[in-house]
Amino acid sequence: MNRKENFTAGFIRENPVFGLYLGLCSTLAITTTLNNAIGMGVAVILVLVMSNVIISCLRKVTPSEIRIPVYIVVIATLVKIIQMLIKAYAPALDSALGVFIPLIVVNCIILGRAEAFASKNGIFDSALDGLGMGLGYTVSIIVMSAIRQLLATGILSFENPFHMDQVIFSLKLIPEDYVISMFSQPFGAFITFAFLAGALAAYKNHQNAKEAKKEAEAKKQAAQLAKEAK
Amino acid sequence: MKKVLHLTLFLALVAAIAGGALALANSLTAPIVAANALAAEKENLALIFPNAGDDDFEEITVKDSETIEKIFQVKGEGTVFKMQVTGYKEGTSFMVALDDNAVADDSFRDSLIGKNAEADTLDIISGATVSSRPVVDGINEAGKYLLENVK
Known part of the structure; x- marks a missing residue:
């Protein structure tokens, strides 16, 4: 697999949220507003890239018997540092995300990438993999939170996470009488998730069917060529 | 026996480095967090005594x-x-x-x-x-x- 394929895997083919169903706890819980999703996404990207790099650096000296505890220590340390930084510089984001920042430690995407990729590949490739997977996660939760926030409140808005009073944009797209506030509840999270996961699966099936057709045609052509040669 | 010692020392080393990094990050952010908390508290106090x-x-x-x-x-x-x-x-x-x-x-x-x-x-x-x-x-x-x- 070349580098570009490896980097883009996280978006569609191996999308961690809607394709592999990883990291769902935080996905379902925090996708109520765009702000939360972007804050969470950036935190996960930072942790994922750094943990992949560190674990890749340590891959040759880490004894395989204790690799999981070593990964957990590395990941937990990074998450705690990120949490402290968020608490210090973006306190409003900290109170909005609450317990889900420390829970990044147990986000399966991070441990999954450490075990499946970073422990077997070089530093640069691992960083790229972390960035790709992190962006895949971030894009997924941004899409989900945009849908939920829009349907539940009728407003799509984004505030500067370092100064919550500073509104970067705020669009009122649906009149107040037509909003479905259910979408800000857990119930709405599951419904949105199901539709998006279904859409991704449908797209992948469609893509696979196309490829299979192409392959079959190529085979047919090859067979015909062989016949003619005879 | 040698194996056990090696594993123990390796994990201890990793944990010690992690602890050091955490202490450093904490010493950098703790004063800012405390200042934020104080500012938030003062906001509450100002609600009680607006004058x-x-x-x-x-x-x-x-x-x-x-x-x-x-x-x-x-x-x-x-x-x-x-x-x-x-x-x-x-x-x-x-x-x-x-x-x-x-x-x-x-x-x-x-x-x-x-x-x-x-x-x-x-x-x-x-x-x-x-x-x-x-x-x-x-x-x-x-x-x-x-x-x-x-x-």
């Missing part, structure tokens, strides 16, 4: 009390107690503001010293009795503390 300026709040040290977390004296206005009590849930936190003029009033003094404020004379707190009783106790304690130690 007081930012510098009129002075924090004074608490003498032997389990429930009083912090005391702020507001110049010429009154005193604010930040209380931490255990109700239905661990760590119910609230503020008690006592006006200087009210404390000087004898009848208020008597109501604190003589008898306790009853739970049913207060508005319901979070709709539960388990939480409101410690809150009432906290208010009484703040009043007593003010009379005994501050005034």
Whole structure:
């Protein structure tokens, strides 16, 4: 697999949220507003890239018997540092995300990438993999939170996470009488998730069917060529 | 045996480096976090005493009390107690503001010293009795503390 394929895997083919169903706890819980999703996404990207790099650096000296505890220590340390930084510089984001920042430690995407990729590949490739997977996660939760926030409140808005009073944009797209506030509840999270996961699966099936057709045609052509040669 | 030692030392080393990194990050962010918390608290205080300026709040040290977390004296206005009590849930936190003029009033003094404020004379707190009783106790304690130690 070349580098570009490896980097883009996280978006569609191996999308961690809607394709592999990883990291769902935080996905379902925090996708109520765009702000939360972007804050969470950036935190996960930072942790994922750094943990992949560190674990890749340590891959040759880490004894395989204790690799999981070593990964957990590395990941937990990074998450705690990120949490402290968020608490210090973006306190409003900290109170909005609450317990889900420390829970990044147990986000399966991070441990999954450490075990499946970073422990077997070089530093640069691992960083790229972390960035790709992190962006895949971030894009997924941004899409989900945009849908939920829009349907539940009728407003799509984004505030500067370092100064919550500073509104970067705020669009009122649906009149107040037509909003479905259910979408800000857990119930709405599951419904949105199901539709998006279904859409991704449908797209992948469609893509696979196309490829299979192409392959079959190529085979047919090859067979015909062989016949003619005879 | 050698293997066990190797594994133990490796994990210990990783954990030690992690601990060092955490201590460093904490020493960098802790003062900012504390300043943020203080600013948020001052905002709450300003809601209680809107006439007081930012510098009129002075924090004074608490003498032997389990429930009083912090005391702020507001110049010429009154005193604010930040209380931490255990109700239905661990760590119910609230503020008690006592006006200087009210404390000087004898009848208020008597109501604190003589008898306790009853739970049913207060508005319901979070709709539960388990939480409101410690809150009432906290208010009484703040009043007593003010009379005994501050005034």
